[in-house]
Amino acid sequence: MSEAVLSFDAIRQDFPAPGADSAIRVIDGISFEVGSGKFVAVIGPSGCGKSTLLQMAAGLLMPTRGGVRHRGRPVNDVNREVGFVPQQAQLFPWKTLAENVELPLLLRGVARAERQQRVAAALEAAGLSGFEHYFPGQLSGGMQKRGSIARTLVYRPDVILMDEPFGALDAQTRMVMQEDLQMLAQAAGATVLFITHDITEAVLLADHVVIMSQRPSRLLANIAIDLPRPRDVFEPFRNAGFDAAYDAVWSVFRSQIDIRRRPH
Amino acid sequence: MNEIAATAPPPSDAERPRARRRAWRKALHRVALLLPGAAILIFWQWSAGRLIKEIYVSKPTAVAARLYELFSSGEIYPHLWTTGQELVLGYVFGVTGGILAGYALGRSPRLAGIFEPYVMAFYGIPKIALAPLFIIWFGIGIWSKIALAAIMVFFLVFYNVYSGVRAVDRELINLTLVMGASQRQLTTHVYLPAAAPYVLLGMRMAVPYSVIGVIVGEFTSSTQGLGLFIHEASSTYDPAGVFAGIVILLAFVVVANVLAGKLERRILRWKTPIAHAPSDI
Numbered sequence: 001m002s003e004a005v006l007s008f009d010a011i012r013q014d015f016p017a018p019g020a021d022s023a024i025r026v027i028d029g030i031s032f033e034v035g036s037g038k039f040v041a042v043i044g045p046s047g048c049g050k051s052t053l054l055q056m057a058a059g060l061l062m063p064t065r066g067g068v069r070h071r072g073r074p075v076n077d078v079n080r081e082v083g084f085v086p087q088q089a090q091l092f093p094w095k096t097l098a099e100n101v102e103l104p105l106l107l108r109g110v111a112r113a114e115r116q117q118r119v120a121a122a123l124e125a126a127g128l129s130g131f132e133h134y135f136p137g138q139l140s141g142g143m144q145k146r147g148s149i150a151r152t153l154v155y156r157p158d159v160i161l162m163d164e165p166f167g168a169l170d171a172q173t174r175m176v177m178q179e180d181l182q183m184l185a186q187a188a189g190a191t192v193l194f195i196t197h198d199i200t201e202a203v204l205l206a207d208h209v210v211i212m213s214q215r216p217s218r219l220l221a222n223i224a225i226d227l228p229r230p231r232d233v234f235e236p237f238r239n240a241g242f243d244a245a246y247d248a249v250w251s252v253f254r255s256q257i258d259i260r261r262r263p264h
Numbered sequence: 265m266n267e268i269a270a271t272a273p274p275p276s277d278a279e280r281p282r283a284r285r286r287a288w289r290k291a292l293h294r295v296a297l298l299l300p301g302a303a304i305l306i307f308w309q310w311s312a313g314r315l316i317k318e319i320y321v322s323k324p325t326a327v328a329a330r331l332y333e334l335f336s337s338g339e340i341y342p343h344l345w346t347t348g349q350e351l352v353l354g355y356v357f358g359v360t361g362g363i364l365a366g367y368a369l370g371r372s373p374r375l376a377g378i379f380e381p382y383v384m385a386f387y388g389i390p391k392i393a394l395a396p397l398f399i400i401w402f403g404i405g406i407w408s409k410i411a412l413a414a415i416m417v418f419f420l421v422f423y424n425v426y427s428g429v430r431a432v433d434r435e436l437i438n439l440t441l442v443m444g445a446s447q448r449q450l451t452t453h454v455y456l457p458a459a460a461p462y463v464l465l466g467m468r469m470a471v472p473y474s475v476i477g478v479i480v481g482e483f484t485s486s487t488q489g490l491g492l493f494i495h496e497a498s499s500t501y502d503p504a505g506v507f508a509g510i511v512i513l514l515a516f517v518v519v520a521n522v523l524a525g526k527l528e529r530r531i532l533r534w535k536t537p538i539a540h541a542p543s544d545i
Binding site: 058059060078079080082083084086088090092093094095103104107108135136137151155 | 433435436438439440441442443444445446449453454457458460533534535
């Protein structure tokens with residue numbers, strides 16, 4: 001693996017449990033690295049603390065034990081080198097699409113002319129040209145999601161953290177977005193840490209799939225996916241080697257899912 | 265908004281009758297809106313002197329005549345001027361204080377933990393009971409009325425702003441911090457716009473409260489003002505005068521409400537999505 005951008009080192013996280021004296025241990029010793037320019041997907045059963053890892057990488061939450069390093073520097077304050085794409089689009093409803101995408105540049109003190117040019121480029125890349133002056137409430141769910149991604153890409157963060165970004169979208173929109181994300185990330189050479197609960201999505205998009213166990217979660221496997229790019233997200237089974245990669249992930253992951261065997 | 269208007273296709277011939285029908289419906293709605301008011305006025309006019317003695321309820325034509333007389337003789341102007349001053353100043357002080365205090369407590373859980381119980385306790389006091397006290401403290405002039413109106417407005421605005429600021433989505437704030445916002449930028453780009461609907465709602469609801477505060481103050485003790493005018497009219501058995509005073513107050517509240525509504529629509533234009541939004545992905 002090339003130079004590590006993010007490294008999680010023996011992360012442990014306890015959360016106070018309501019009505020109990022002892023805290024609940026959510027994460028119990030997880031270590032892995034995200035290499036420069038790599039796309040790493042984290043999958044795990046719900047409630048296993050996947051999103052918690054992203055919060056730590058963004059410096060919004062400090063682990064109980066262990067630590068996160070960003071290019072060797074310990075993260076112990078809000079990490080402004082990252083970009084965060086949340087589950088819901090979370091565009092600012094009082095700002096137009098262009099103002100939303102412009103905001104990170106404005107906050108970072110980028111000059112006006114450059115802002116305008118970069119916003120236009122980001123919206124163009126996200127396929128949103130012509131909707132600059134719409135408010136988020138006037139856009140469809142998929143368009144809001146594109147806007148949210150454009151708002152993150154526009155300031156070229158060192159790492160992009162994505163928290164189940166396509167979970168709430170319908171199946172068709174989702175495939176289109178996966179395709180676009182693959183293209184955008186590849187073109188930008190972006191480093192991505194991507195949380196999902198969808199194995200197909202993880203295998204299709206990622207260079208590495210990190211599998212977490214149920215709570216208190218440990219790292220079950222970190223599997224490299226060596227499928228050639230670009231990958232066909234619309235017909236996953238047509239990618240050469242997809243079945244084997246999927247099996248490799250599923251054989252580890254299935255132990256974490258409570259499959260009730262029905263009598264035939 | 266112009267862009268959207270520009271991209272909408274021009275109405276075709278088939279759509280024209282529909283537009284005309286819509287205009288008709290709008291006109292009909294206006295008429296329907298005026299009907300109940302007109303009915304009340306007509307019934308009032310008819311019943312005065314027939315069902316109830318005119319000395320008790322006066323009648324619309326008498327009230328209108330009285331209003332004309334008050335304005336043409338100039339008798340009402342000093343009262344209007346005094347009450348107007350009290351209303352505007354009381355409202356402005358109350359709103360300003362409410363926004364500042366609500367925002368400060370909304371942003372700082374520590375401050376809120378200390379001061380919220382006190383504010384809650386003071387909120388429970390019937391403000392009208394303070395009127396005599398305020399007269400003693402601030403005198404018989406305009407300042408006692410300003411204080412009374414301000415304190416009534418303050419609590420209303422305070423609670424709206426306080427809950428508005430606290431309702432801001434935590435994730436949105438974290439997101440903005442990661443994007444690179446300082447505390448100050450967080451205020452201008454997230455907290456203020458997010459709290460704006462609550463602030464404006466509080467401001468709109470506060471208008472009638474400022475009127476109540478001022479009028480109660482003037483009823484209690486004053487040398488000039490609409491409240492005093494109404495009070496005197498009622499103690500000299502002049503119902504037309506009472507109603508004339510009430511009509512003026514009513515007009516003030518209606519005008520203030522329309523202005524507040526306009527302001528609200530302007531500031532919150534993002535809250536009113538247009539019917540035809542694009543639906544492709």
